Amino acid sequence: MAQKVLDGLLKHHGSAVERTGSQHGDEIAWIKRDQLLEVARWLKTDPSMLFDAPVFVTAIDWLDYRPLNRPPSEAWAEGKPRFTVCYQLRSQTHRHRIRLEIELPETDPRLPSLSSLWPAFDWQERETFDMYGIKFDAHPDLRRIYMYEEFVGYPLRKDYPKEKRQPLVRRDDLPLNPIKAPGHGDR
Amino acid sequence: MGVEITTTRIEDAAKWAKQSLVEKASNWGRKFSLFSYPFVTACCGMEFMSVAGPKYDLARFGAEFPRFSPRQSDLLMVVGTITEKQGPALKRVFDQMAEPKWVMAFGVCASTGGFYQNYSAMPGCDQVIPVDVYVPGCPPRPEQVLDAIIILMDRIQSGRGHSQLRTKREDIIAAQQAGEIVE
Numbered sequence A: 001m002a003q004k005v006l007d008g009l010l011k012h013h014g015s016a017v018e019r020t021g022s023q024h025g026d027e028i029a030w031i032k033r034d035q036l037l038e039v040a041r042w043l044k045t046d047p048s049m050l051f052d053a054p055v056f057v058t059a060i061d062w063l064d065y066r067p068l069n070r071p072p073s074e075a076w077a078e079g080k081p082r083f084t085v086c087y088q089l090r091s092q093t094h095r096h097r098i099r100l101e102i103e104l105p106e107t108d109p110r111l112p113s114l115s116s117l118w119p120a121f122d123w124q125e126r127e128t129f130d131m132y133g134i135k136f137d138a139h140p141d142l143r144r145i146y147m148y149e150e151f152v153g154y155p156l157r158k159d160y161p162k163e164k165r166q167p168l169v170r171r172d173d174l175p176l177n178p179i180k181a182p183g184h185g186d187r
Numbered sequence B: 001m002g003v004e005i006t007t008t009r010i011e012d013a014a015k016w017a018k019q020s021l022v023e024k025a026s027n028w029g030r031k032f033s034l035f036s037y038p039f040v041t042a043c044c045g046m047e048f049m050s051v052a053g054p055k056y057d058l059a060r061f062g063a064e065f066p067r068f069s070p071r072q073s074d075l076l077m078v079v080g081t082i083t084e085k086q087g088p089a090l091k092r093v094f095d096q097m098a099e100p101k102w103v104m105a106f107g108v109c110a111s112t113g114g115f116y117q118n119y120s121a122m123p124g125c126d127q128v129i130p131v132d133v134y135v136p137g138c139p140p141r142p143e144q145v146l147d148a149i150i151i152l153m154d155r156i157q158s159g160r161g162h163s164q165l166r167t168k169r170e171d172i173i174a175a176q177q178a179g180e181i182v183e
């Protein structure tokens, strides 16, 4: 479907593409983060590409990920970068789509922000920062968007305890920070 | 005049029998003119509309008039999921209401957090404000809400709402400090 986008990408920015793939009819290009901005600018402005519609940006946390058909002993995720950030783009003119995936190490999850090219990514990048702690360089206003400022940690990371609450206020007769048994919520 | 301390329900009921005529009359008036403040945050709001609308008609119980200002209402209906981020706002709304005031937790989300057991949802609005009556259900049927209103009316008449009890406690403490307590 959008194989011609991948071909064009490989031709003009071959050094920026780590590998390409296709899944469920969507073409994916894994991009090196240093060259992301330049690739994205080309995708937006080149007359044969003209990606004018930003669809979404989100992140994936691969911590402890293991495909279902592998035995637990095989540490599949070992050596794999922890985070993947996906940008889905669409062109209204040429009616093609492309997904850019950028792999980020756990120790330094940062990449250039694309909100200068597509302003609609502004809040979505804030959401990705809020939920996964991915830092977007040169973002105009990288603050939490859903959670409150007092919140510590990033709730959609796989190592965030799933029922750990961080109350802002409690009744006078209830503790604000109850001591919790491991594996239980804050009830 | 001394203030009596009651500790059990039976004593409480006996005390109610001795309630002054003025208190009985004012509680009777209060229970038939509940002005509700719907703190609607989620899908339960649809059920609130249904129960407030003509078919189930909350007006039959004198609670028909939602006031969208907490200062003019005495029944806080917490309708829907409360998140931790909303906690301070909910507490503030409750604090703004004039005494005596009552709180209904409408739906399992407001009562216990429901199926939202995660980092963002508060496990019931009773974490922040005292709740008088809980209505389970996701969402509760209008009959359940009417039932809860009737239970609440009973409670108001017998002076056992949270804010009424708090007022009594404060009276007792004041009387103790003034040294006029009757055991």
Ligand code: SF4
Pocket (backbone or CB within 6 Å): B042, B043, B044, B045, B079, B080, B081, B106, B107, B108, B109, B110, B114, B137, B138, B139, B140
């Ligand atoms: S109890 Fe059910 S219907 Fe009511 S707010 Fe929660 S999820 Fe929605």
